[in-house]
Amino acid sequence: MNNPLADFIQDLPKAELHLHIEGTLEPELMFAIAKRNGIPLDFASADELKKAYRFNNLQEFLDIYYLGAKVLLHEVDFYDLTMAYLNTCAVQNVVHTEIFFDPQTHTERGIAFDTVIRGIRRALEDGERQLGITSRLILCFLRHLPEEAAFQTLEEALPYKEWITGVGLDSSELGNPPSRFARVFRKAGEEGFLLMAHAGEEGPASYIREALDLLQVIRIDHGNRCLDDEDLVQELVLRQIPLTLCPLSNLELKVIRQLADHPVKEMLEKGLLATLHSDDPAYFGGYINENYLRTAEAVGLTRHDLGQLAIHSFQASFLPDPEKEIWIDRVNTYCAAC
Ligand code: HPA
Numbered sequence: 449m450n451n452p453l454a455d456f457i458q459d460l461p462k463a464e465l466h467l468h469i470e471g472t473l474e475p476e477l478m479f480a481i482a483k484r485n486g487i488p489l490d491f492a493s494a495d496e497l498k499k500a501y502r503f504n505n506l507q508e509f510l511d512i513y514y515l516g517a518k519v520l521l522h523e524v525d526f527y528d529l530t531m532a533y534l535n536t537c538a539v540q541n542v543v544h545t546e547i548f549f550d551p552q553t554h555t556e557r558g559i560a561f562d563t564v565i566r567g568i569r570r571a572l573e574d575g576e577r578q579l580g581i582t583s584r585l586i587l588c589f590l591r592h593l594p595e596e597a598a599f600q601t602l603e604e605a606l607p608y609k610e611w612i613t614g615v616g617l618d619s620s621e622l623g624n625p626p627s628r629f630a631r632v633f634r635k636a637g638e639e640g641f642l643l644m645a646h647a648g649e650e651g652p653a654s655y656i657r658e659a660l661d662l663l664q665v666i667r668i669d670h671g672n673r674c675l676d677d678e679d680l681v682q683e684l685v686l687r688q689i690p691l692t693l694c695p696l697s698n699l700e701l702k703v704i705r706q707l708a709d710h711p712v713k714e715m716l717e718k719g720l721l722a723t724l725h726s727d728d729p730a731y732f733g734g735y736i737n738e739n740y741l742r743t744a745e746a747v748g749l750t751r752h753d754l755g756q757l758a759i760h761s762f763q764a765s766f767l768p769d770p771e772k773e774i775w776i777d778r779v780n781t782y783c784a785a786c
């Protein structure tokens with residue numbers, strides 16, 4: 449069906465900044481990898497599995513997401529997973545992507561850190577060579593695990609520093625405030641990693657405050673709840689701290705009741721550096737273009753707003769300034785011609 453707004457979003461150059469590679473594992477690929485690795489799944493088919501994708505909160509999603517990741521054993525599995533995602537980026541005109549990976553999800557099962565990162569890295573190199581997509585890799589600590597486990601993961605990551613741009617913090621937010629990870633983030637910062645954290649998805653605005661003050665992050669993943677604290681909003685605006693929003697994720701995890709309640713428009717109006725992304729697209733019913741389109745339709749984003757979100761995505765990225773400028777110029781040229 450002809451949809452001019454979908455066409456506009458399709459050709460808009462975009463950067464993806466909030467994407468868990470394990471969350472791109474489509475049911476069909478999960479079944480294929482499970483079969484070749486001889487791993488039994490609790491579901492008869494990919495369609496059966498998809499029916500289980502109904503979540504009332506973050507934890508219900510995470511339980512299924514960690515189960516799904518268990519099919520990933522070998523370097524080629526991580527390669528295939530990442531390559532499949534990059535091919536979707538090419539289709540959706542995502543020209544730059546900054547990918548989270550959760551090494552503890554795998555090392556806890558006895559998979560070597562080297563196996564995980566080598567598979568992802570090889571796909572990222574092929575993705576740049578074959579598809580022209582630039583990328584960065586970001587290691588996330590699982591916040592439901594102890595600080596000590598995060599320290600150990602950081603140690604394991606040090607030999608691969610050249611391949612890892614930053615560290616983040618994900619998994620079960622409530623009851624696991626950023627303050628628990630202040631020391632490991634300090635060490636990661638000293639080692640030269642760029643710092644970011646999931647905060648204010650289910651957790652309160654005070655978790656965003658802690659991420660800024662105690663973890664010294666330069667980007668907030670989600671950050672929806674900042675709107676509960678006017679002083680915090682003012683600081684986020686003043687410092688132009690990016691908030692990497694994921695509307696379909698918020699809808700599926702019941703962070704919002706309906707897409708029309710998503711705060712992105714309000715955030716843009718307040719001058720926040722908001723961006724839109726897909727989080728775990730295989731689980732939440734859409735990649736970046738579906739996030740742009742469905743949110744635009746639900747909250748009434750204009751083409752100008754969408755162009756602004758794309759510009760923000762490059763501004764908030766870890767690309768060098770000259771590359772940011774090139775993409776921002778291209779977005780402006782594209783929007784001026786529409
Ligand atoms: N929130 C926290 N942890 C996660 C998410 C999320 O949306 N996706 C994967 N790990």
Ligand code: ZN
Pocket residue numbers: 466467468618646669727
């Ligand atoms: Zn996330």
